[in-house]
Amino acid sequence: MSDQPQPASRTAPAAVEEAAEVRRFLERTGLRGLVDVHTHFMPERVLRKVWDYFDGLGPLTGGLEWPITYREEEQQRIARLREFGVRAFTAMLYPHKPGMAEWLNGWAVGFARRTPDCLHTSTLFPEEGVHAYVRNAVEAGARVFKAHVQVGAYDPADELLDPAWGLLAEAGVPVVIHCGSGPAPGKHTGPGPIGRVLARHPRLRLVVAHMGMPEYEDFLGLAERYAQVRLDTTMAFTDFSERFAPFPRRALPRLAALGDRVLLGSDFPNIPYPYVEQLHALERLGLGADWLRAVCHDNGARLFGLE
Template sequence: MERGTERGIERGIERGTERVTDPRAFAEDLGIPGLADLHTHFLPPRVMAKVRAQFDAAGPLIGRPWPLHYRDTDDVLVETLRSFGVRRFTALPYAHKPDMAEFLNEWAAGFAARVPEAAVCGTFFPEPGVAAYVSTRTETVEVWKVHVQVGAFDVTDPLLDEAWGVVADAGTPVVLHAGSGPVATEHTGPGPVADLLARHPRLRLVIAHAGTPEYAEFLRLAETYERVGLDTTMTFTPFFEDMGGAYPRELLPRLRDLGLVGKVHLGSDFPNIPYPYAVQLEALERLELGEEWLRAVCWSNSASLLA
């Protein structure tokens, strides 16, 4: 057993059959300044209320009961992340219809101005004028978010081509939900992303949820393209593996190698998760990929990306 796993057991708090780790102690034990979470969500209140309603109703893109563990105002949720020792995090708005992206972008810019730990985030949608507003915001946006499942569009939509070129030239990371979890649609899967990268190979994509459930295919894209990585969001947790299947053990050595070269990033999906935040950290620790890997994934990889 690795030394980090032993320490994890010592600091765990037994709650029924589940061991819940203290996130701040988790970071302290690893000797890192805190946690850098590349996949958290903050949205305008009315938009967040609609998102929560979808989770509450187990809507068509949710696919199963999803009891939210965290539900509060932005101020309280920010303080919750701070109490966990999360030093950098994101808002990750995502547009699902035309004429919505810039409203979300303006709100997210204001959120980052109020919250020092929050990266300036933005989103875009296949619509006339998308390249113009992406170009305008390139100097300020630190992380883009694109969600093809919710947005119901193909990443290779011709309306997006010029915008993708702008983003590739700028080198700004894009957290891209393109895997078919939790519910597959005609637009999800690795095929369209492979086509996108063939056209724009310099895109700095971070594949959300490690591409669940197409783990191997998205891992291969991250190995093939210099600027493509993965985030851990909900991956490896019992809840998500019930939906997408367990991460194949034979892929773990390759996942370790990617993490050690800066291409795997901690993501949680906070606050829209059906379990305590610490469950994500425990899931990563159980992989037994070593403390060096955990330090890179939970802090240095994303801290460098957002520097």
Template sequence: MSARWSGVTALSESSESDDVRMFWQRLGLPGLVDVHTHFMPEQVLRKVWAYFDAVGPLTGMEWPITYRHEEEERVALLREFGVRSFTSMLYPHKAGMAAWLNGWAADFAERTPGCLHTATLFPEEGVERYVREAVERGARVFKAHRQVGAYDPNDALLDPVWGLLAEAGIPVVTHCGSGPVPGKHTGPEPVGRLLARHPRLRLVVAHMGMPEYTDFLDLAERYREVRLDTTMAFTDFSERLSPFPAGERARLAALGDRVLLGTDFPNIPYPYVHQLRALERLDLGDDWLRAVCHDNGAALFGLT
């Protein structure tokens, strides 16, 4: 039987907005840059939420969606938090979806100030064409979800795509770690083979690569363009499932220029502010927090 998550006290959204703003204002920042937030067509998002509603038996803990709101309310809430820039991470679970999702995401970015135009991909015939179209339309970040898509990033169909994105310098946020449950192609080994062929690919490892934190820190040290996002890492929820090794904090500090704030908003089982407090309690210093929560993302995406 799964345990109910109760590690973080729920906050009213008005008081939470104040707490989030106090966090970045104390650091002297103009706001936050969150590279891992989810916006997608409503029918797709409802299916994602249904998955998390049923994920308890896999994780051993229930996964309530804290921000189960309509789209406009979710966008407004990020603005109230002071999130200057965010993404619309979306992903296909089968062939034939990615081009349609990219069209939706492009429209969403055009009508949503602050959203970094996001796109996605899948190993299928035509992938190079629609990825190129997305790039030409102004995509600034891609999402590759190896766990959900159950594909090898070294699939021959994707090779020209990785080359195209590396040449364009467009970051790719990829869920490649084996958490919360392993997939057929998760883990560091496939990523290592990919980077050996495309060392200039700006790969952003989602969730710090949990639970294979050490292996993905190794890759970040080996490849200058590899970055890691903090999504759900270090929180009480994830520490219970996949604790970050205390002995790796020095390496985390040393890679402070390549760690990016990510949260998984709205699909998180705790308040947004808890992710920020989890980073703060690492005790890596205010300079590290400023870089992670704003400056690194602003530099990566050329934000002013």
């Protein structure tokens, strides 16, 4: 056995016990299941590199210790979500350089075919040909796109992306986009760059990942201004995130008022705590059972036309 230091990791919670805890949450809130719009599935060698990045405390982690709780094989991870009562989830995948997005989209077609409860997910990057491969992905049945401004280090308002945003707005395909500056800022993160995109494409169905952490109030403002802007809860409100990016309590009434446009997201499997902690964090906000049901299921089910 190697005597080299092992990667930071956390023992995954026992499946039966954690599933039972999630089920108790569902029963308390009167939910028949969950719709999670922010889960990560991607080619295994790509996912392993993502985990290596977290293990190495790469710059974009903000220097935070980030043990991966669900460092499991693909089928185990899918089984976990099903045991948690997740009716629909995504395969959030993203490129960090040109020439990668179309290849990832090809993989995503196969994953969606063999995983019927996964919402067929695609991605994009500012490069020549992006409009063509985004059109091909939509025609192939993509139901949601992922964009990662922080990792990709690109301006979402780049003119190369403009035709693709227009196509997605016209098609009504949602885009989950990491454009907030947490856990570490990038050159093009924050509300300004994505605000310029929305000014040109106000009907674009943007889902701001992580509630726009840490610029929560700025992104709430974009959702209040643009009727098709939504926010996902990924990692927000949890004890882990509250330590470095606390959600301002003064903004809770605004969050409650936008209850029809907040969606459950988790970042599974790349989270440093058990899945159920996201659910408990939302429950602790005290915004009521109706708000919880909308966020954890109904809003996502409506957005994606689930029965």
